[in-house]
Amino acid sequence: xxxxxxxxxxxxxxxxxxxxxxxxxxxxxxxxxxxxxxxxxxxxxxxxxxxxxxxxxxxxxxxxxxxxxxxxxxxxxxxxxxxxxxxxxxxxxxxxxxxxxxxxxxxxxxxxxxxxxxxxxxxxxxxxxxxxxxxxxxxxxxxxxxxxxxxxxxxxxxxxxxxxxxxxxxxxxxxxxxxxxxxxxxxxxxxxxxxxxxxxxxxxxxxxxxxxxxxxxxxxxxxxxxxxxxxxxxxxxxxxxxxxxxxxxxxxxxxxx
Amino acid sequence: xxxxxxxxxxxxxxxxxxxxxxxxxxxxxxxxxxxxxxxxxxxxxxxxxxxxxxxxxxxxxxxxxxxxxxxxxxxxxxxxxxxxxxxxxxxxxxxxxxxxxxxxxxxxxxxxxxxxxxxxxxxxxxxxxxxxxxxxxxxxxxxxxxxxxxxxxxxxxxxxxxxxxxxxxxxxxxxxxxxxxxxxxxxxxxxxxxxxxxxxxxxxxxxxxxxxxxxxxxxxxxxxxxxxxxxxxxxxxxxxxxxxxxxxxxxxxxxxxxxxxxxxxxxxxxxxxxxxxxxxxxxxxxxxxxxxxxxxxxxxxxx
Numbered sequence: 001x002x003x004x005x006x007x008x009x010x011x012x013x014x015x016x017x018x019x020x021x022x023x024x025x026x027x028x029x030x031x032x033x034x035x036x037x038x039x040x041x042x043x044x045x046x047x048x049x050x051x052x053x054x055x056x057x058x059x060x061x062x063x064x065x066x067x068x069x070x071x072x073x074x075x076x077x078x079x080x081x082x083x084x085x086x087x088x089x090x091x092x093x094x095x096x097x098x099x100x101x102x103x104x105x106x107x108x109x110x111x112x113x114x115x116x117x118x119x120x121x122x123x124x125x126x127x128x129x130x131x132x133x134x135x136x137x138x139x140x141x142x143x144x145x146x147x148x149x150x151x152x153x154x155x156x157x158x159x160x161x162x163x164x165x166x167x168x169x170x171x172x173x174x175x176x177x178x179x180x181x182x183x184x185x186x187x188x189x190x191x192x193x194x195x196x197x198x199x200x201x202x203x204x205x206x207x208x209x210x211x212x213x214x215x216x217x218x219x220x221x222x223x224x225x226x227x228x229x230x231x232x233x234x235x236x237x238x239x240x241x242x243x244x245x246x247x248x249x250x251x252x253x254x255x256x257x
Numbered sequence: 258x259x260x261x262x263x264x265x266x267x268x269x270x271x272x273x274x275x276x277x278x279x280x281x282x283x284x285x286x287x288x289x290x291x292x293x294x295x296x297x298x299x300x301x302x303x304x305x306x307x308x309x310x311x312x313x314x315x316x317x318x319x320x321x322x323x324x325x326x327x328x329x330x331x332x333x334x335x336x337x338x339x340x341x342x343x344x345x346x347x348x349x350x351x352x353x354x355x356x357x358x359x360x361x362x363x364x365x366x367x368x369x370x371x372x373x374x375x376x377x378x379x380x381x382x383x384x385x386x387x388x389x390x391x392x393x394x395x396x397x398x399x400x401x402x403x404x405x406x407x408x409x410x411x412x413x414x415x416x417x418x419x420x421x422x423x424x425x426x427x428x429x430x431x432x433x434x435x436x437x438x439x440x441x442x443x444x445x446x447x448x449x450x451x452x453x454x455x456x457x458x459x460x461x462x463x464x465x466x467x468x469x470x471x472x473x474x475x476x477x478x479x480x481x482x483x484x485x486x487x488x489x490x491x492x493x494x495x496x497x498x499x500x501x502x503x504x505x506x507x508x509x510x511x512x513x514x515x516x517x518x519x520x521x522x523x524x525x526x527x528x529x530x531x532x533x534x535x536x537x538x539x540x541x542x543x544x545x546x547x548x549x550x551x552x553x554x555x556x557x558x559x560x
Contacts, residue, residue, distance in 0.1 A: 052319050
């Protein structure tokens, strides 16, 4: 079977900062291959206020240890409840869902741009791409220093640049105001991004103008996550497509942005 | 061994637990998880004569113990279904039922005629209860005369088992059920979703692009159960119960209230395995109560 529903065991839940939690989960069965951009749909227990599962992009996969990790940013009741999970708890996941990012070629120079919880698939992609460090640049934006998660573990994989809107660390401003984006965008032949919609739209607009390959990962509201409810649709040149099965990663050339 | 088989007119089901239209695609999405031949049946995604894009995003809002949807019958039309989807799914060893929709009576007839030619489709579900389309849909299901008219002509066009899916957005659902029974419906399925609404108070906006949508999930179960009971009292044809069924106990309640079979819908969004868990739960219930056949549960409420 291509997809499964299983109870995973929480091995670790660590608060990374005020709003982000790192949750590592052990699979009861051998994990399938999972690529960056793919997601899991997480059951939220112990609350009557959350009826549907909550989709989370996969942050890390360890085939050896049979674990996956999620980066949980607290945004509402679902993510709040999940952020209170304790080691030893079981959490039901529907997985693996969606289509991930296209694997880059060896000679590509790629720009990875993440914002908010969008850093999860972006950092996963930096590891998965298999490119030499010189070919990867990671640009991560946040409101303030305290919203950034520690990315030092990724510094060996690519050049990392941070931005904050309040200037508390890295470049002051939005990712789309960073010199990498405003001046050096043409030195990259592929751009991958996940984050807030206005950010991704601004990136897509620039990529289209400069004729650079660009993939974005969308997070439209969904009920099922596996293509039956038709709630998470995105209008495209191929008609309304499901973000959960046709995406969440889309090439910008089919989006009607 | 307990006998789980049930019969809805000429439609033989291996068990009474089916997947509801609009919650299981064309069966292929569930086949990614398990062998769909374990299901009693699959009610395929609502199909119209021509391609429909459905309503704009956002189409979904979570509500207490349920959700609203306003999908609006997005589908590629009956020709696309017959040419592209039917050949891929016709081998599934379970009852495949096409959910037939239209904006006009003529469209309902044309879709029903096309489906009548399909050897591996033993029944249709005539959907006169979709609350999310501007024309047709629920409009046919909330008017006694329209329900009567559309059932009569589709009955003439379709020779196999005809199930009519009823809207709960009526004053007396038993009366509508009697009307469609009188026009030759072989079964009724109920309920479709309840018309509802959700608002973001901070932004002062409706949460659905269409403002209103269809409410489903456990929030509607007690009302659906009451309606199934009322309809089972009103008609002689078999009743298929739908509405917020999350587990085997819920399903058994619908059978006791008068349903011969059930459809599981919104629960599939939470867990695609729900129908299989319900089948197992019904088996256990029958064994525990020493009942040899599931059909012996139907309409057996002690009053």
